[in-house]
Amino acid sequence: MLLQDRVCLITGANRGIGQATAQRFVDEGALVYANARRAGSLDALVEKNKEGQIIPLYFDVTNTQTLKAAFLRIRKEQGRLDVLVNNAGIMKDALIGMISSELVREVFRINVFATLEALQFAAGIMRRQKSGSIINFSSIVGVEGSVGQSVYAASKGAVIALTRSTAKELAPQGIRVNAVAPGFIDTALFHSIGEMRVASVSKDVGMGRLGTPEDVAGVCAFLASDLAGYVTGQIIGIDGSARL
Amino acid sequence: MTNREKYNQAFIETLEITADQLGDDLTYQSIEAWDSVGHMQLVSALEDAFDIMMDTDDIIDLSSYPLGIEILKKYDVEFS
Ligand SMILES: NC(=O)c1ccc[n+]([C@@H]2O[C@H](COP(=O)([O-])OP(=O)(O)OC[C@H]3O[C@@H](n4cnc5c(N)ncnc54)[C@H](OP(=O)(O)O)[C@@H]3O)[C@@H](O)[C@H]2O)c1
Numbered sequence: 001m002l003l004q005d006r007v008c009l010i011t012g013a014n015r016g017i018g019q020a021t022a023q024r025f026v027d028e029g030a031l032v033y034a035n036a037r038r039a040g041s042l043d044a045l046v047e048k049n050k051e052g053q054i055i056p057l058y059f060d061v062t063n064t065q066t067l068k069a070a071f072l073r074i075r076k077e078q079g080r081l082d083v084l085v086n087n088a089g090i091m092k093d094a095l096i097g098m099i100s101s102e103l104v105r106e107v108f109r110i111n112v113f114a115t116l117e118a119l120q121f122a123a124g125i126m127r128r129q130k131s132g133s134i135i136n137f138s139s140i141v142g143v144e145g146s147v148g149q150s151v152y153a154a155s156k157g158a159v160i161a162l163t164r165s166t167a168k169e170l171a172p173q174g175i176r177v178n179a180v181a182p183g184f185i186d187t188a189l190f191h192s193i194g195e196m197r198v199a200s201v202s203k204d205v206g207m208g209r210l211g212t213p214e215d216v217a218g219v220c221a222f223l224a225s226d227l228a229g230y231v232t233g234q235i236i237g238i239d240g241s242a243r244l
Numbered sequence: 245m246t247n248r249e250k251y252n253q254a255f256i257e258t259l260e261i262t263a264d265q266l267g268d269d270l271t272y273q274s275i276e277a278w279d280s281v282g283h284m285q286l287v288s289a290l291e292d293a294f295d296i297m298m299d300t301d302d303i304i305d306l307s308s309y310p311l312g313i314e315i316l317k318k319y320d321v322e323f324s
Contacts, residue, residue, distance in 0.1 A: 064299075072297045120300065128288055 001029035002225040007078045009033045009070070011061050011118065012088030014041035016187035017137075020213030021085055021220045026053040028221055033057050033074055035088070061088045061114035071121040083224040084122040085135045086115040091189050093148045104151050111137075111155035116162055119177070123166075126175045133224045134170075136163045136179040138235055143181050144244045156181075160235050167233030176232035178223050183239025185211040206241025215240075247294070247321055254289035255309065258282060270309040294321050 008025050012018040014036035022034045026049050035057045036042050042056040057073070059066035074081050089111045092103055115136055126132030141149050142156025159179055167177040184190055184201055190210070191198055202210055219238050222228055245253075252266055259277040261270075272278055278286070287303050290296075290312070296319045298306075306312050313323055 068297055068299070075297070076295070117300075121297070124284075124288065124291070124297065127284065128292070 001027075002221055002227065003083070004029035006030045006082040006224065007033070007074065007080055008083040008085065008224065009035065009057075009074060009081060009118075009122070010085040010087055011035040011114075013045065014038065016189060017182070017185060017213045017216045018085070018087040019045060020217040021087060022054060023048070024214065024217035024221050025083075025224065028225070030083070030224075031055070031078070033070070035059060035061065035070065037061070061118065062109045064117060067114070067117060068121060071118075071125060075125050080129050081122055081125045081132065083133045083135070084118060085137075085220055085224070086118055087135075087137050088114065089137055089189075091149070091152045091192065093193070094151060095148050096150065099151055107151050107155050108158070111152075112158045112162070115159060119162075119166060123170055123173075123175060126170075127173050130174040132175040133228070134166070134175065134177045135220050135223050136177065138163070138179040138181040140181050140183045140237065140239050140242060140244060143235065143237070146244050163235065164233050171232055176223075176228070178228070178231060178233065179235045180216060180219055180223070181235050181237045181239070182216050183211055183237070183242035185213060185216055185238075187213060201242075201244075204243045205239070206243070209240065211238060211240055247316075247323055250293045251290070251313065251316070251323070254286060254293050258285045258289045266309055268308070268310050272307040290316070294319065296321070 003025055008030045010018055010022050010032060013022040013034035022032050022045060025032050031053055033055045034042050037060045039058050046054045046056055057070050059070055061067055092107050094103055119134055122134055136159050138159040139156040141153045142160055145153050163177050163179040170177055216238050219236055255266060259282055287298060291298060302315045306315055
């Protein structure tokens with residue numbers, strides 16, 4: 001198994017890509033601290049993995065104190081952290097002229113600031129063990145841009161920049177930092193663009209289908225594992241040749 | 245080991261200095277070993293010694309040997 005006994009933290013693991021990644025990691029032998037902000041929303045995942053491979057951690061990633069407490073708990077309980085998956089994210093669309101500063105703040109608070117903050121806490125633990133893999137979540141939108149999504153695109157572009165920079169800074173300490181850039185993945189987040197747009201953009205996928213959360217989870221498992229032991233600072237597209 | 249001894253040991257081991265170098269004059273970048281890399285190693289050593297995780301602001305503020313003591317007091321570490 002790819003991730004035997006690895007200690008992992010996955011944010012936003014109660015649904016969508018985060019949930020699929022948590023399940024894939026467990027299937028690969030990992031111990032997963034799964035984060036969600038709504039109490040009870042991880043019950044199904046915990047129930048499915050009865051041998052205790054999922055440890056639920058309820059907190060909002062934008063709350064520094066609870067985020068820090070989660071890392072402290074992992075350090076106390078396991079003495080190490082092998083993998084951080086910064087999956088939690090939101091997508092909010094607004095056309096130019098209708099972009100409020102509150103919307104910008106909200107999107108950046110979750111997609112960028114919380115990602116960076118979690119990365120700092122994780123690096124603090126991983127530095128001691130001189131190893132670790134951090135996986136950030138960008139998006140095809142952050143790479144290519146998209147109409148009505150300037151704010152979301154900017155936040156996911158920021159994730160690319162911070163991934164590349166932190167990878168350089170942490171490489172001497174054996175810590176790898178990569179990002180995934182999913183295309184159109186069949187989750188609630190993607191469907192929030194409206195079913196008409198879902199139908200039209202789905203036609204622009206070269207491989208002729210939407211991605212599944214499992215498609216993304218597989219790449220995360222690879223990046224988390226020793227198979228990717230020499231891979232850092234990379235932005236891996238998972239989009240079935242989608243065009244925007 | 246007292247908290248003061250643990251505190252001193254973190255500095256001595258991570259910055260590779262001797263006990264007589266500990267004091268008010270010991271500040272960030274006052275010696276070669278206390279550079280940005282040494283700083284993060286010192287933070288890790290203090291966190292391990294006192295079983296805490298420091299806030300980012302405190303990591304930034306930890307700019308001298310005496311200031312570190314004040315910062316650790318916020319984490320309920322008592323110095324006699
Ligand atoms: N789906 C796509 O097509 C696509 C494409 C490119 C990139 N992505 C990225 O992939 C990641 C996962 O997306 P998804 O499609 O799986 O979305 P999703 O189904 O909407 O799930 C998002 C997850 O993030 C959690 N979350 C949001 N804000 C949080 C916070 N402040 N604290 C803790 N958890 C929080 C959500 O929790 P709640 O249930 O409480 O809301 C949910 O579990 C996101 O970063 C997204 O930007 C997705």
